Amino acid sequence: MPAPIIKNPKMTKEEITRIAQELKLLTTSQLRWVESVIGQFQLPNEFHRNPNSDWITESVLNAIGDSLRIHHAFSRQALSKDRFEYAFERALTQSGFVARLANSRTNRGHDLTVNDIPVSLKTEAASNIRADTLHISKFMELGRGEWHLQTLRDLFLEHLQGYERIFQFRCLSSGPVNYFYELVEIPKTLLQEAENAQLEVRENSRQNPKPGYGYVRDLQSGLLKYALYFDGGTERKLQIKNIRKDLCFVHASWSFQSGVLE
Amino acid sequence: MSRLAVIRRLVGVSPQAGLSTSQEALISNSLEAFSKSHAFYHSPTSWFANKEFVERFGDFLMLHHAVSDQALSKDKFEHAFAAACKWAKHIVGETPSKTNPGHDVTINNARISLKTQADESCESGSVLISKWMELGKGPWQYNALLQRFSTHIGNYEHILILRKLARYRVHGKMPKGTRKYKKVPPDWLHYQLLEIPKQLLEYAVKYPIFYTTTDSDQDKGLLPGGCYVYGNPYLMAEEDPTKASSDVILELSFDGGSERKLRLRNLDVRFCIQHAEWKIHI
Numbered sequence: 001m002p003a004p005i006i007k008n009p010k011m012t013k014e015e016i017t018r019i020a021q022e023l024k025l026l027t028t029s030q031l032r033w034v035e036s037v038i039g040q041f042q043l044p045n046e047f048h049r050n051p052n053s054d055w056i057t058e059s060v061l062n063a064i065g066d067s068l069r070i071h072h073a074f075s076r077q078a079l080s081k082d083r084f085e086y087a088f089e090r091a092l093t094q095s096g097f098v099a100r101l102a103n104s105r106t107n108r109g110h111d112l113t114v115n116d117i118p119v120s121l122k123t124e125a126a127s128n129i130r131a132d133t134l135h136i137s138k139f140m141e142l143g144r145g146e147w148h149l150q151t152l153r154d155l156f157l158e159h160l161q162g163y164e165r166i167f168q169f170r171c172l173s174s175g176p177v178n179y180f181y182e183l184v185e186i187p188k189t190l191l192q193e194a195e196n197a198q199l200e201v202r203e204n205s206r207q208n209p210k211p212g213y214g215y216v217r218d219l220q221s222g223l224l225k226y227a228l229y230f231d232g233g234t235e236r237k238l239q240i241k242n243i244r245k246d247l248c249f250v251h252a253s254w255s256f257q258s259g260v261l262e
Numbered sequence: 263m264s265r266l267a268v269i270r271r272l273v274g275v276s277p278q279a280g281l282s283t284s285q286e287a288l289i290s291n292s293l294e295a296f297s298k299s300h301a302f303y304h305s306p307t308s309w310f311a312n313k314e315f316v317e318r319f320g321d322f323l324m325l326h327h328a329v330s331d332q333a334l335s336k337d338k339f340e341h342a343f344a345a346a347c348k349w350a351k352h353i354v355g356e357t358p359s360k361t362n363p364g365h366d367v368t369i370n371n372a373r374i375s376l377k378t379q380a381d382e383s384c385e386s387g388s389v390l391i392s393k394w395m396e397l398g399k400g401p402w403q404y405n406a407l408l409q410r411f412s413t414h415i416g417n418y419e420h421i422l423i424l425r426k427l428a429r430y431r432v433h434g435k436m437p438k439g440t441r442k443y444k445k446v447p448p449d450w451l452h453y454q455l456l457e458i459p460k461q462l463l464e465y466a467v468k469y470p471i472f473y474t475t476t477d478s479d480q481d482k483g484l485l486p487g488g489c490y491v492y493g494n495p496y497l498m499a500e501e502d503p504t505k506a507s508s509d510v511i512l513e514l515s516f517d518g519g520s521e522r523k524l525r526l527r528n529l530d531v532r533f534c535i536q537h538a539e540w541k542i543h544i
Binding site: 019022023025026027029030033034037038041062063066067070074075076077080082083086094234260261262 | 282284285288289290292293294296297314317318321322325326329330331332335337338341342345348349519
């Protein structure tokens with residue numbers, strides 16, 4: 001006897017009958033869509049969670065994984081920040097956490113609150129994404145105030161006061177068949193080390209105001225941990241470049257195949 | 263696959279692997295979505311939207327909203343549009359690259375640009391396309407920018423826009439001269455698919471009345487502005503269309519911010535062709 005598609009042991013014969021009845025009412029087009037969705041879930045997948053992760057439980061892992069697979073059934077584009085926020089909130093809530101998205105989309109502080117902890121969420125999905133370092137292309141806007149690196153660095157440190165944890169959801173492979181995502185936490189203490197950053201203005205730049213860097217290094221080895229980039233010119237935003245992933249905590253990864261529904 | 267085969271596959275006679283609880287819930291949500299009241303319409307004169315098209319696209323909308331509250335995004339619209347056209351037996355061409363500055367899809371060899379409008383302020387009477395095209399790093403001269411728009415629209419034959427209309431109700435007594443609405447959780451989704459006649463845009467390129475806005479950004483050297491278009495693009499050639507009416511029929515604005523993009527605003531939907539409409543109870 002072949003294995004059933006629905007093998008949830010909690011599913012009763014009545015529920016199976018109900019689904020069968022509902023299927024009978026569908027039009028040909030609807031039936032084809034349902035069949036395509038089922039087909040998505042039968043494609044190969046590997047989801048991993050770090051056993052030391054406090055928020056990515058098995059349930060959260062699978063819920064985010066299902067959201068990703070469904071998203072890519074409809075689209076080849078990487079999950080956007082707002083969709084990730086929504087999927088993360090829903091996965092946490094379904095798994096027993098108290099999660100709530102921030103009210104305002106333009107809120108300068110946190111994006112999400114999980115069990116009363118304010119969280120900042122970032123995404124990275126550039127085509128030149130690197131596996132071993134993280135890049136945040138827009139950590140915050142730097143506004144129209146005084147363009148002085150020390151002042152701007154202090155603005156960054158002040159910004160960090162708005163949340164307790166920082167996560168980045170990264171799309172390392174974006175189809176058209178194979179997808180790979182990971183969720184990485186950037187320790188806030190690591191970013192607070194910017195207090196001692198080595199600040200340098202790019203004097204040769206033709207931009208106005210001139211951009212600058214804030215290098216944060218390991219005090220003993222001198223190795224770069226990450227660099228703040230104060231993007232001048234018309235952009236006036238803060239980027240964070242080359243954050244070493246070995247200094248961060250990888251909570252989970254999702255690897256799967258997907259085919260766009262037809 | 264036949265209906266019976268799908269049912270058998272779903273309820274237990276398939277050699278495939280099983281569904282988890284959350285996946286099963288998702289299928290269940292989809293089935294529930296398909297059972298909701300809905301009304302799909304298509305124009306009998308549409309060159310592509312027939313019964314099969316609106317049914318396939320409408321089912322996709324119901325499926326999408328079974329798992330998401332968000333309006334159909336442009337990438338999903340592109341995909342659903344191509345899938346529905348295939349279902350309706352149209353010839354669907356290869357999708358060009360994402361960075362292609364022209365069309366998004368070809369249907370029966372006609373190149374089509376697809377747009378979406380789904381912001382919260384989306385009102386039924388006026389079309390807004392917040393980013394028609396990027397204006398790049400070239401010279402910031404209005405005539406040159408309009409010429410780029412003209413070149414851009416030369417890359418496709420049809421422009422279709424999918425609009426998700428918001429639902430509002432009047433809240434309390436309105437003071438004279440103001441509009442006060444209170445948004446209520448919508449119980450019906452409402453999408454419409456319009457075509458912006460290319461003739462209208464060609465007319466806009468021909469009869470622009472340029473303006474500049476006062477919040478110029480001097481340190482960028484870019485003066486935000488745009489052009490209004492007046493008149494009646496459908497008058498005969500020998501008449502002066504700009505004298506036919508003093509009403510603005512559309513506005514093209516040049517956004518000189520960090521994105522440098524062209525928007526289309528205030529286009530009255532009465533100038534557009536409605537191909538299809540979907541109303542879905544949620």
